[in-house]
Amino acid sequence: MMSYKEAFRSLKNKKEGALVCFIVIGDPDYETSLKIAKTIVNAGADILELGLPFSDPIADGPSIQAADIRALNNGMNTDKVFEYIKELRKFTDVPIGLLSYYNLIYQYGMQKFYEKAFIMGVNSILVADMPIEESDSAVAHSEKNKIDTAFMISPITGNKRIKEITDKVTGFIYAVSRLGITGARRDLEKSTLNFIRRIRQFTNKPICVGFGISRPQHVRDIIKAGADGAIVGSAIVDIIARNLQNKDKMLKEIKIYVNQLKSATRI
């Protein structure tokens, strides 16, 4: 399995940005979700960011909440999440990040969760509702179990805080390109570009930009502005939601879409 450092270095050598693709594990069901992840990797994704479905995902928009509910209704749970990672690891060595809400990790047992994540081949864990103030335990468990940390930075995060956050990151920085929740939208705000530059003053660690990235042009703009990667989530989840009745079409659309996005990371 490839580390973030290796992945980002090799992309840099190729003069490419990282395409980070997000899906919810088990959406719409275990088997299909596994096929989707493999399709995404085959189509060129450099990193997978995989969400644990949660009943009350306050940081996510309607698309991803619906995906969470689909997965949960089809029996997804934390034990099966780890089985899924194990299966997926037989297939690919691209870095895999988990995105979870705090309660799921807490209920599983912090140590048990991080330890199992490492054994199954997870690279990083980002906890959507965990600001740095509440991160001591998670950071300690990450270190102990050789899991990288990832934290979000938002456009209204002050400079002092940006510094504090980047200091805690060992994996990558998830830069939230706009206020609000996840979800695809048409235009990428100009301020995003300044935002990336603002974070860059404080760190050389990888910066990936997410929230509302849906078009190849967005990806291109972000990479040009100096980001190391672009995170695309809701737009892929939307393809899943649109094609629940026709899985072949779903996989085909995802393949074409991810392919286009990947091309846009080559600048």
Next chain:
Amino acid sequence: MKSLGKFGGFGGIFVPETLMPALEELENAFLKFKKDKKFNSELNELLKKYAGRPTPLSFCENLSKKLGCKIYLKREDLLHTGAHKINNALGQALLAKYIGKNRLIAETGAGQHGVAAAAAGAKLNFQTDVYMGTKDIERQKLNVLRMKLLGANVKPVDSGSKTLKDAINEALRDWTANVTNTHYLLGSVLGPHPYPSMIKFFQSVIGKETKKQILEAEGRFPDLIVACVGGGSNAIGIFNEFINDKKVKLVGVEAGGAGIESGKHASRFNDKKLGRIGIIHGTKTFVLQDKYGQIHNTYSVAAGLDYCAVGPEHSILRQMKRVHYTYATDKEAIEAFKILSKEEGIIPALESAHAVAHVIKIAKTMKKDDIIVINISGRGDKDLDQIGEIIT
């Protein structure tokens, strides 16, 4: 942040990074203005001349005779908009004004907090949007109409269980997207720091008045104070003044719904299987959830108690054994609702009826001169539609 807002091992700030600047701003403003003379005198004026404070402490002659001990009611039901929620709504709206926000958002379950937020928003010139689960909209039609009349937009929430929990999810999302001009007027002692402490500050007026009033009436403190507990703001409001007076027994009453064993309830403390420590809506506290931490859908006849988590301070008060937490079922609450109406001519909110139900249950263990204060957190007019359906 100046503090992480911990109550022992409970509470905290479990929110997405996007909300941190807003919480920091709110904490700063709260710490500054809670000691500010002008802010407090303005708030007191509003509470007195707009909301109708102080509320009376009423002695229940008939119920006392019937149950064989002295029963007093703290009459938050007499407040403007019909519940204790207005104390907090005015406090936070005024604070938002001082911070310089121009828009309020709120969540509501029973509709009481929504109505209070809408009134405070109208009075203090805010644009106000209230998120409400579609299931609650259905069972609290009158309050929906009230909010609309008060100029608020009622935003229906159709996700999840379509109740308070989902309304909070939506309100948090809205706030995440609009933090720069919007204040999230959270209605109970829940959520991330500084909300639980701030809302306690605004609600503790209930206990302060009660203390003074019971001393006037009886020359001593009560033996027992009972309040219903959803998120638990009316309970914290009346308990807080008495926490250090260990002789005053404090009891919080959760919603027992269709019974604990049925799984259809909102009793976080009394269901050993589903009620465990967890993290939801920004705070660490007792939460109804499954083995993996997926939040359990709650149920209660009282929309205002129908919520998956309890305010974090209640968790520490329980752990310290300072407050005892029990529950009353739907059936017991409805019976108490009828008894209080008939005996005293006071129609309590179905939420508050849970507290009354507990007192009816335990009265026989009390002595004749024992004094019980029940916090009647709201009035029951809003529940008549629903009660009409149940009792006819």
